Amino acid sequence: MLLSLDFESDIPIYMQIRNQIILGISSGKLLAGEKLPTIRSLAEEIGVNSMTVNKAYQLLKQEGFITTDRRNGAMVKSVIKSGGMTKELEDKLCLLVSEAKLNGVSAEEFIASSKRFFEEG
Amino acid sequence: MLLSLDFESDIPIYMQIRNQIILGISSGKLLAGEKLPTIRSLAEEIGVNSMTVNKAYQLLKQEGFITTDRRNGAMVKSVIKSGGMTKELEDKLCLLVSEAKLNGVSAEEFIASSKRFFEEG
Amino acid sequence: MLLSLDFESDIPIYMQIRNQIILGISSGKLLAGEKLPTIRSLAEEIGVNSMTVNKAYQLLKQEGFITTDRRNGAMVKSVIKSGGMTKELEDKLCLLVSEAKLNGVSAEEFIASSKRFFEEG
Amino acid sequence: MLLSLDFESDIPIYMQIRNQIILGISSGKLLAGEKLPTIRSLAEEIGVNSMTVNKAYQLLKQEGFITTDRRNGAMVKSVIKSGGMTKELEDKLCLLVSEAKLNGVSAEEFIASSKRFFEEG
DNA sequence: GTGGTCTAGACCACT
DNA sequence: GTGGTCTAGACCACG
Numbered sequence: 001m002l003l004s005l006d007f008e009s010d011i012p013i014y015m016q017i018r019n020q021i022i023l024g025i026s027s028g029k030l031l032a033g034e035k036l037p038t039i040r041s042l043a044e045e046i047g048v049n050s051m052t053v054n055k056a057y058q059l060l061k062q063e064g065f066i067t068t069d070r071r072n073g074a075m076v077k078s079v080i081k082s083g084g085m086t087k088e089l090e091d092k093l094c095l096l097v098s099e100a101k102l103n104g105v106s107a108e109e110f111i112a113s114s115k116r117f118f119e120e121g
Numbered sequence: 122m123l124l125s126l127d128f129e130s131d132i133p134i135y136m137q138i139r140n141q142i143i144l145g146i147s148s149g150k151l152l153a154g155e156k157l158p159t160i161r162s163l164a165e166e167i168g169v170n171s172m173t174v175n176k177a178y179q180l181l182k183q184e185g186f187i188t189t190d191r192r193n194g195a196m197v198k199s200v201i202k203s204g205g206m207t208k209e210l211e212d213k214l215c216l217l218v219s220e221a222k223l224n225g226v227s228a229e230e231f232i233a234s235s236k237r238f239f240e241e242g
Numbered sequence: 243m244l245l246s247l248d249f250e251s252d253i254p255i256y257m258q259i260r261n262q263i264i265l266g267i268s269s270g271k272l273l274a275g276e277k278l279p280t281i282r283s284l285a286e287e288i289g290v291n292s293m294t295v296n297k298a299y300q301l302l303k304q305e306g307f308i309t310t311d312r313r314n315g316a317m318v319k320s321v322i323k324s325g326g327m328t329k330e331l332e333d334k335l336c337l338l339v340s341e342a343k344l345n346g347v348s349a350e351e352f353i354a355s356s357k358r359f360f361e362e363g
Numbered sequence: 364m365l366l367s368l369d370f371e372s373d374i375p376i377y378m379q380i381r382n383q384i385i386l387g388i389s390s391g392k393l394l395a396g397e398k399l400p401t402i403r404s405l406a407e408e409i410g411v412n413s414m415t416v417n418k419a420y421q422l423l424k425q426e427g428f429i430t431t432d433r434r435n436g437a438m439v440k441s442v443i444k445s446g447g448m449t450k451e452l453e454d455k456l457c458l459l460v461s462e463a464k465l466n467g468v469s470a471e472e473f474i475a476s477s478k479r480f481f482e483e484g
Numbered sequence: 485g486t487g488g489t490c491t492a493g494a495c496c497a498c499t
Numbered sequence: 500g501t502g503g504t505c506t507a508g509a510c511c512a513c514g
Contacts, residue, residue: 093231
């Protein structure tokens with residue numbers, strides 16, 4: 001369970017932790033039902049305040065990606081949602097496509113990267 | 122030049138303005154070389170402080186999407202960059218794909234939306 | 243951390259702060275890795291608005307001379323760039339040499355001053 | 364008399380005009396006693412307001428680099444000042460050296476460029 | 485307690 | 500009339 005954090009990034013640390021865990025689940029490094037480290041141990045490991053890790057876990061729980069149990073700590077949720085493209089995802093994708101277009105990325109290039117990330121990570 | 126802002130969003134207003142302008146350029150609503158509203162007029166129109174609009178313009182300028190001519194104010198840059206997928210875009214896409222996967226979005230669905238945004242907006 | 247500002251100068255205050263910090267780093271008064279004062283404390287010390295100091299720090303960060311750690315505030319960057327004479331530096335130097343020439347400064351005098359500043363400050 | 368102006372630069376246009384004329388005098392393209400274009404003709408040629416050219420001429424006159432005569436317009440001053448390094452020049456050079464140092468420029472490199480500009484331009 | 489964001493003014497430099 | 504700069508507050512997100 002090694003997360004790579006950038007303390008100089010403009011992305012809040014709790015969000016970076018949340019993102020890394022999502023990437024872990026998506027790529028299969030974190031399996032459904034697997035136990036996540038306790039807040040305290042993870043906080044020590046990556047050298048941040050435990051409040052920060054707590055905030056990341058709360059966010060992941062609220063988004064439905066993990067569950068928290070008083071006895072077992074946090075674990076990856078087994079059930080995958082089937083909501084399809086939500087409004088929020090659509091908005092994010094639309095903005096990202098626009099940014100890519102303005103950077104001269106072709107649709108083919110963008111889709112190729114998307115496919116790769118769907119398969120690999 | 123009507124922007125839809127959400128003052129209760131956790132996305133800063135200056136960033137929402139920046140995003141909306143990028144969407145406008147990408148979708149062709151704002152043409153290359155077209156003059157953007159002055160800072161003051163846009164600020165008045167959407168009911169925010171002029172420094173907030175200023176911050177959005179500064180950001181867009183720094184990102185290379187608009188230029189500011191000392192005589193004429195800001196205008197959409199005509200030259201489109203040809204950098205292809207940057208590290209930053211790849212990271213954003215990778216995270217977005219992961220979020221989509223965890224929401225049960227299929228690769229086909231994701232790519233279909235991408236194509237649509239590339240064509241329409 | 244005492245900066246000498248001239249409030250009647252036509253150089254903006256945020257630029258003066260930026261210049262003084264660059265002089266401090268260059269002369270060794272500010273060591274690599276050293277913590278800079280917080281925005282608020284520096285603003286109070288020199289009697290300007292905190293947004294003015296913020297602007298100076300943002301500029302220095304953008305230029306790569308300092309970094310801002312979300313936990314510890316701003317600090318002097320340890321890595322010195324190795325880009326050599328950039329186009330911007332060349333332009334500035336060319337103009338400065340021309341101004342010196344028109345003021346009757348000899349090449350020897352100019353170079354002697356340059357050497358001194360390279361060694362001392 | 365062709366000046367290269369950058370209307371997107373953060374340097375005011377009148378200052379760019381002033382700089383270009385100084386470069387012209389220093390490099391010998393503009394000879395002592397030579398007549399400068401009239402304010403109106405220069406303004407038309409480079410497409411700026413004549414007030415802007417006027418400001419540049421006023422500044423050059425105040426700095427002692429040109430003289431203005433009601434009948435003959437402006438001309439390059441023949442007398443070269445012999446003040447040596449002024450406080451202002453020293454300050455500018457000190458800051459420029461510091462910026463160069465932080466960019467990894469060596470003293471030799473800096474001096475070599477200085478010599479070149481003293482000889483050529 | 486830190487920086488990030490925002491406001492409602494104001495003055496000035498520039499064109 | 501434009502953007503650039505600055506002020507004196509304020510609130511919030513972050514850690």
